[in-house]
Amino acid sequence: MGKTYHDDPEWADIEPIPQDDGGLHPLAAIAYTEEYSEAMGYLRAVMAKNEFSQRVLGLTEHIISMNPAHYTVWLYRAKTLSEIKASLRDEIAWLNPTALKHLKNYQIWHHRQTMIDGIGSPEGEPEFISTMLEQDSKNYHVWSYRQWLVKRFDLFNDEEERRWTEGMIDADVRNNSAWNHRWFLVVGGRNGQALTEDKLKRELEFAKREVRRAPQNQSPWNYLKGIVRHQKLPTSVLKDFALEFADIRRPDDIYSSHALDLLADIYAEEEGSKEDAKKALDLLASKYDPIRAYYWNYRKNLLDQTETVA
Template sequence: MAPTFYHDDPKWSNIKPIPQNDTARPLAAIAYTDEYSEAMSYLRAVMAKNEYSHRVLGLTDHIISMNPAHYTIWLYRFKVLSELHADLREEIAWLNVTALKHLKNYQIWHHRQTVIDKLGSPEGEADFIATMLQQDTKNYHVWSYRQFLVQRFGLFDDEGELKWTEGMIEEDVRNNSAWNHRYFLVFGGKGEQTADKAIVERELNYAKAAIKKAPQNQSSWNYLRGVVRRNKLPTSTLKDFALEFADIEKPDDVTSSYALDTLADIYTEYQSKREEAKKALDLLATRYDPVRAHYWNYRKRLLE
């Protein structure tokens, strides 16, 4: 694609570009392209005049296409949209295309939050998020944005949102982002208070069912233990369940190092069970998680 320049465009003839004010011999000059340098010179000029117009909107579009990480451009773009009383649904449509070109760009998502916040409606956002997650199911920016929508529009108790997280987990039980979103959805709106007993029981059973499908999946074990800790239940609540996957008396039959870790924590809580805790940590260090042997041995030394 041929570069776009403004110096020979009659629509911009009334603007005197302001070049970047570098020192005569900059220590580490950035090698901008001529196209980018000129576009930024025109942007500085219109910003100095506080111009909010459709041509400036097009200019920000052009610069973003070359450098979507330039935070100042996004701020000025939103100011232009606000001053023009622009149709923000059109901006969302433009963002949909732009985001797919730059999957890992933070500024795009911050801008989207600002636009959706002003619109006051999450309509269509679930479909767009689904499209983005098809490209990368664990894109941090997408999941953070989903949490913003939950918080902004009070979706903590939304059944559809909960069903959606279940679908994501069923698709990939090891998707830690999906587990994290479920935890935020179920417990994020409750502050410090413990959840209803029925909800806690539901979440414990949900995590246990997922663990039975994939015992060596850290995400579901973390969720299970997070629910216990978050709702101030004793770790020993999980003892019988953990024994289904690990028993220090049957070291050859261990099917989950995370169950073994859970048992080590449970046994550590009781002075009379410290030897059992050491056995569990020994098994982790020597057989079931030797990559982290130093960590397990450190845990064992703490018991002594």
């Protein structure tokens, strides 16, 4: 058995409150370890007394080491830190190795938000996030936390943050989380306002560069279309670029199904180009993305319906 409290003089004044599983013969009692059950009994007792102290921090740390997903323990720890005016920087220093040990634990990230919000500065957080992403570059909790940092400290126009996303994408062009973060950074803080001409050019050139690295990767294509849509530009502004990777006049020489999909949209909008749109969709259904043939044929049928209505 690990740490005990019943024989610790520091805890002699506390009478632990046992777990109530529903009487002498509970239907589905959880088989907690003796160490965990005892620690929780002491936590219930100090919570009943509304005690906030250094020893409570030690108790919560012990319980978290055994069960890092216990939300109530994290909340009481945060309350204790606030009440005794403990150093939040020291708490972050303790939290770092704990987070690295439990990469997918939501409670840790909520606690971290509370601490950093109280500190009022993101100093050191980008470096720690990079360390976390070295373990798992697509960890949802880490990316969500990074978005919170951007929003909390208004980093939407921070050039260092933008360059960081660029580096993450350069390292792995297929990292959808990095693409999503760049979108959040570039577009998310604009409240619907269009990008300036310089920023529009920068984003289009960046996405096109990444397409050329991996033409069959959907993320930069989606990013391109999203930027164009955000700017309220016609999809046709991407036609010449899409033709670099797909041309229905050379059906055996197509390098990207995503370019073909984009061309189908462009041709569908162009006057007199419905047949070209159908040909692009036929190529997708029969050769370049047959696993979604029903979807491409559905798109083609929609074109026929549009012609009938017209």
